[in-house]
Amino acid sequence: MRRMSRERRIYQVLGAFALIAFAAALASCGGGEEPYVRESYLMGTKAIVTIYGMDPGAADSAAAAGIREMHRVESILSTWREDSDLSRLNASPGGEPVRVPPEVIDVLAQAYAFSELTGGAFDVTARPLVRLWGFQGGEAALPSDEAIEAARQLVGWRKISFDTEASTVTLLGGATVDVAGIGKGYAVDRCAEILREHGVRRALVNLGGNMYAIGTPPGRKGWTIGIRDPESGTRMIGRLVIRDEGVSTSGNYENFVTIDGKRYGHIIDPRTGHTVDHVLAVTAVAATATAADAFSTAMFVLGPEDARAVVTADPSVRAVFSLPGGGCRAIGDFGGRLEMETSCGR
Ligand code: ADP
Numbered sequence: 001m002r003r004m005s006r007e008r009r010i011y012q013v014l015g016a017f018a019l020i021a022f023a024a025a026l027a028s029c030g031g032g033e034e035p036y037v038r039e040s041y042l043m044g045t046k047a048i049v050t051i052y053g054m055d056p057g058a059a060d061s062a063a064a065a066g067i068r069e070m071h072r073v074e075s076i077l078s079t080w081r082e083d084s085d086l087s088r089l090n091a092s093p094g095g096e097p098v099r100v101p102p103e104v105i106d107v108l109a110q111a112y113a114f115s116e117l118t119g120g121a122f123d124v125t126a127r128p129l130v131r132l133w134g135f136q137g138g139e140a141a142l143p144s145d146e147a148i149e150a151a152r153q154l155v156g157w158r159k160i161s162f163d164t165e166a167s168t169v170t171l172l173g174g175a176t177v178d179v180a181g182i183g184k185g186y187a188v189d190r191c192a193e194i195l196r197e198h199g200v201r202r203a204l205v206n207l208g209g210n211m212y213a214i215g216t217p218p219g220r221k222g223w224t225i226g227i228r229d230p231e232s233g234t235r236m237i238g239r240l241v242i243r244d245e246g247v248s249t250s251g252n253y254e255n256f257v258t259i260d261g262k263r264y265g266h267i268i269d270p271r272t273g274h275t276v277d278h279v280l281a282v283t284a285v286a287a288t289a290t291a292a293d294a295f296s297t298a299m300f301v302l303g304p305e306d307a308r309a310v311v312t313a314d315p316s317v318r319a320v321f322s323l324p325g326g327g328c329r330a331i332g333d334f335g336g337r338l339e340m341e342t343s344c345g346r
């Protein structure tokens with residue numbers, strides 16, 4: 001058994017860049033007018049803010065403020081930094097209320113709601129299982145059934161309780177939290193909010209494949225987002241158009257460990273404790289980037305059949321699945337705003 005964190009890191013970065021590069025390329029063909037584009041690097045990936053319809057000075061200060069906001073979100077939601085609120089919460093003995101800032105409670109409460117909504121396919125307390133498989137600082141090695149069972153005992157979103165008035169969170173039964181599955185989406189939504197406050201009416205915020213579209217590029221119906229073939233790296237299996245909503249892609253090809261020659265992806269089914277290999281990638285659209293981020297992770301776990309329940313519960317949600325063996329599946333009502341290659345990429 002070998003640890004291949006360097007390889008994993010390289011694939012993660014390359015994958016994120018490939019996705020972003022394409023989305024940005026599409027974003028820049030907006031009816032002749034040149035967009036303003038500003039980039040940064042945060043949460044282990046690239047951030048790109050594209051703005052149309054503003055003079056360069058105004059666009060520059062809006063984008064700078066939006067990117068500053070994403071860096072702020074990274075610092076409050078990090079579990080890599082020992083002094084962050086989440087790390088402090090996770091290090092606490094449990095069973096006792098721990099004071100955290102209202103914004104952290106808000107993000108955790110959203111993550112809790114998505115955990116409940118998806119029946120635990122997305123689970124804000126999945127961290128022990130995620131680490132057991134070698135992610136989030138864990139050591140990559142094939143876990144024994146006993147180790148999986150022991151970690152599963154620590155997982156379950158109902159082990160968290162909130163007191164919003166006192167601004168406290170209580171973790172029970174050895175639970176720990178992290179928001180890796182929705183943090184990028186939340187950062188994107190915060191950035192979009194700041195852009196709007198600066199008067200931006202046409203923009204795309206993209207953080208490693210987690211995006212939010214404000215309005216449309218000039219003369220267009222929306223922002224065209226390419227859906228990559230997870231097995232080829234450059235080829236597209238389709239494209240969709242979004243406006244005033246979020247989109248997120250979760251995939252196994254960007255972040256995985258190799259143990260005894262076999263790849264294990266970074267998304268875990270909290271209900272079984274095993275990594276998921278029945279899906280290669282999911283691109284989910286939802287009202288916010290936070291929701292799209294949570295749903296893409298959850299739907300990855302659920303697979304296209306079980307994910308229909310999510311789409312039925314919230315008709316604004318829709319998704320495209322890339323499946324092993326070259327298949328793909330779209331669920332939900334895209335209303336003519338999805339174009340797939342007939343062969344689904346092959
Ligand atoms: P990315 O971080 O690449 O944008 P996702 O949004 O799909 O991808 O989040 C995956 C991350 O979330 C994993 O790296 C892991 O830390 C954590 N995670 C894995 N499985 C789950 C799950 N079932 N529920 C919640 N978080 C998960």
Ligand code: MG
Nearest residue numbers: 181293294297
């Ligand atoms: Mg996610």
